[in-house]
Amino acid sequence: MGYKLSKYLYEDEKEGYVFLYNTYKVDMLKIKKPLFEAIKENLSDIKENPENPVIAKLIEKRYLVEDSVNEDREGDLMYLKTCHSNKQLLLTILPTEGCNFRCEYCYEEHKQNKMSEETQEALIKFVRKNLKYYGGLSVSWFGGEPLLYPEIIEHLSEEFKKICKNFKKPYTAIMTTNGYLLDYDMFCRMKKCNVTNYQITIDGPAEVHDKQRFLAGGQPTYDKIISNLTDIKEKEKSKFYTFSLRTNLTVQSAKAYPKLAQFLKDNFFVDGRFTPRVRIAWNGTNDADYEKNIISDISSIFGEGSSLEQTQENLQKSMYGITDENALRKNFNEIMFAHYPCYAAKANSFIFGPDGRLFKCTVHFDDSKDGVAGYLKPDGHLEVNDTIDAKWITQMTAKDKGKCYDCKAYPLCQGVGCPYKMSVRGRRDDECEAKVAEIISTFRVFSSNEKICADVEEMLA
Amino acid sequence: MRDRLFTIMEDNGVEYEDNVLVTEIDSIQYMSLMVEIEEEFEIEFPDMFLGENIFENFDRLCEIVFGLVGEVA
Ligand code: SF4
Numbered sequence A: 001m002g003y004k005l006s007k008y009l010y011e012d013e014k015e016g017y018v019f020l021y022n023t024y025k026v027d028m029l030k031i032k033k034p035l036f037e038a039i040k041e042n043l044s045d046i047k048e049n050p051e052n053p054v055i056a057k058l059i060e061k062r063y064l065v066e067d068s069v070n071e072d073r074e075g076d077l078m079y080l081k082t083c084h085s086n087k088q089l090l091l092t093i094l095p096t097e098g099c100n101f102r103c104e105y106c107y108e109e110h111k112q113n114k115m116s117e118e119t120q121e122a123l124i125k126f127v128r129k130n131l132k133y134y135g136g137l138s139v140s141w142f143g144g145e146p147l148l149y150p151e152i153i154e155h156l157s158e159e160f161k162k163i164c165k166n167f168k169k170p171y172t173a174i175m176t177t178n179g180y181l182l183d184y185d186m187f188c189r190m191k192k193c194n195v196t197n198y199q200i201t202i203d204g205p206a207e208v209h210d211k212q213r214f215l216a217g218g219q220p221t222y223d224k225i226i227s228n229l230t231d232i233k234e235k236e237k238s239k240f241y242t243f244s245l246r247t248n249l250t251v252q253s254a255k256a257y258p259k260l261a262q263f264l265k266d267n268f269f270v271d272g273r274f275t276p277r278v279r280i281a282w283n284g285t286n287d288a289d290y291e292k293n294i295i296s297d298i299s300s301i302f303g304e305g306s307s308l309e310q311t312q313e314n315l316q317k318s319m320y321g322i323t324d325e326n327a328l329r330k331n332f333n334e335i336m337f338a339h340y341p342c343y344a345a346k347a348n349s350f351i352f353g354p355d356g357r358l359f360k361c362t363v364h365f366d367d368s369k370d371g372v373a374g375y376l377k378p379d380g381h382l383e384v385n386d387t388i389d390a391k392w393i394t395q396m397t398a399k400d401k402g403k404c405y406d407c408k409a410y411p412l413c414q415g416v417g418c419p420y421k422m423s424v425r426g427r428r429d430d431e432c433e434a435k436v437a438e439i440i441s442t443f444r445v446f447s448s449n450e451k452i453c454a455d456v457e458e459m460l461a
Numbered sequence B: 001m002r003d004r005l006f007t008i009m010e011d012n013g014v015e016y017e018d019n020v021l022v023t024e025i026d027s028i029q030y031m032s033l034m035v036e037i038e039e040e041f042e043i044e045f046p047d048m049f050l051g052e053n054i055f056e057n058f059d060r061l062c063e064i065v066f067g068l069v070g071e072v073a
C-alpha cells in the first residue's frame, strides 16, 4: 500500500530534531532527525497497521497518510463541514448600532438606533420557524454596545430559551462588549440570558487605553472596566464564564504592551477564565501594506528580525510568553482557530441589524453593494439576496482556489478565512503569504513548550 | 431533585436508556448543561469533574450533583 507525508505539514529543523507542524490536525510534534530521515526513505514499504510504534503514531495523528489519499478532496470536505453545517443556528444580533464609546480606530458609524419591538418579534418568529433544521441555537450579542439595551437582550433570550426548550435543543450565548456597563449586577442579569463568554478590549495601561478608548464625551474608561472585571472575578466562582481580553495593537499600545501584559497576568490570566487575544488594530481599509508597516514598527519594540515571519514570531513570543502553562494550549488553539473560516462564510450564520437587515460580516455592514444580504420580514420570513449571499458563503473562483490546493494552510483557512478579503473583494497573494507566515510563527513560538510539542518517542514511553 | 435534573437533560436533547447516555454530547450541549445545572441547583462544579464525562451515567450524575448540593446546604 505505502504511505506519504501529509501535504499539510510544515517541516522545521532545530537542535537535531525535525519539528512537524500539522495544519490538518492543528497538532505538532518533534522527531529526531536521523529517525525522521529513515522513515522518509522507507515510506513506500509501510504496510497497514505497522508494528513500529513511531510510525503507527504518525499515521494515527495524520502526519502520514496512505498513498492513495486525495488530500485536496479531504480539504474540500472540511470546508463543507465547517461552512455548510446545520449543527448550530448561529445568530449575531445587534440590539443597537449606537455606542457609549468613541474609540480612535472604530469603523462603525454610531447610529443611535435601537431594535424595535416589531423586529424583535420577527426575530423570535424566525427562530421558531427555523430552529427545527439545526442542532441548537447560539447567539452572539454585538453592536454598537449591546449592553446599552439589556432589556432587549433579556426579552429575546427569554423567548429563545422557551423555543429551545420546546424543540429540546441547547441554547448558549456570547457577547462582545466594551465592558464599561458590565458591573456584577449586569453580569448576573446576563447569566440568566446564558451569556457565558465575553470579549472585552483593553488597549494598554490606563494612560494608553484612555487615549484610544474613551466615552462619547471624552472621559476615561480603563478604571471602570478593570474594576468591573475584578469584581466579577472575585464574586463569580463558576468555571464556565470566560473572558477574552483583547488588545488592539497600534504603535502606542504596542510600546506599552509589556506593562499591560504584566498587569493582566498578575491580576487576570492567573485565573484560567481570562485569556489574552492580541490583534493589529484595523485602520478601516483592508490594506496589507498597513499591516506590514505596523508589524515592522512594532517589531522594533519587540526584538530584532527583519522578515515578516521573524517579526511575527518576535511579536507572538512577547504576547504569549505571558501566560502560565495551563493557559498555553488554550491560547494556541484560540490563535489557530482565528485562521478558520469566519462566521461570514457560514451558511448557518445570520447577522441581524437593529432594523432587521441581514448582514454576513460585522465589519462591512454598510457596504451598499455586498454588505446587506437580505431583510427580515415581520412574519419571520427572511428574504435573502442569493447573488450577494453566494459571494460570502461559497469558495472563491476556481483559478484562485487552485492556489489553495498548493497551500499548506488550506485545512485552516479552507480557502475562505476572511471571506471579505478572499472572495467578496478578491484574494491577494501577499495577504495569503502573511497569513501563512503567521501560522508558521505561531507553531514555532509554541513548539518550545513540551506540553504542546512533544518528542514522538517520549509520547510512547 | 432527580426529576428536575432529568428535565434539564431532556430539554437539551440528551437521552438515556437504562440510565446510560445514548446521545453524543457536543461542546455546545455540554456548556448549556453545565451552566443550567449550576444555576438550577445553585452549585459550582469543581475542577475535578471538568475532565470527566459526568453525563455518561444518569445515576452517577445525580450522585455528583446531589453531593455538591449537600456541600452547599
Ligand atoms: S491562505 Fe490563501 S492560498 Fe492559502 S488556503 Fe487560504 S486563501 Fe488559499
Ligand code: SF4
Residues within 6 Å of the ligand: A342, A343, A344, A361, A362, A363, A364, A417, A418, A419, A420, A421
Ligand atoms: S468577513 Fe472578514 S472582515 Fe468580515 S467579519 Fe469576517 S474576518 Fe472580519
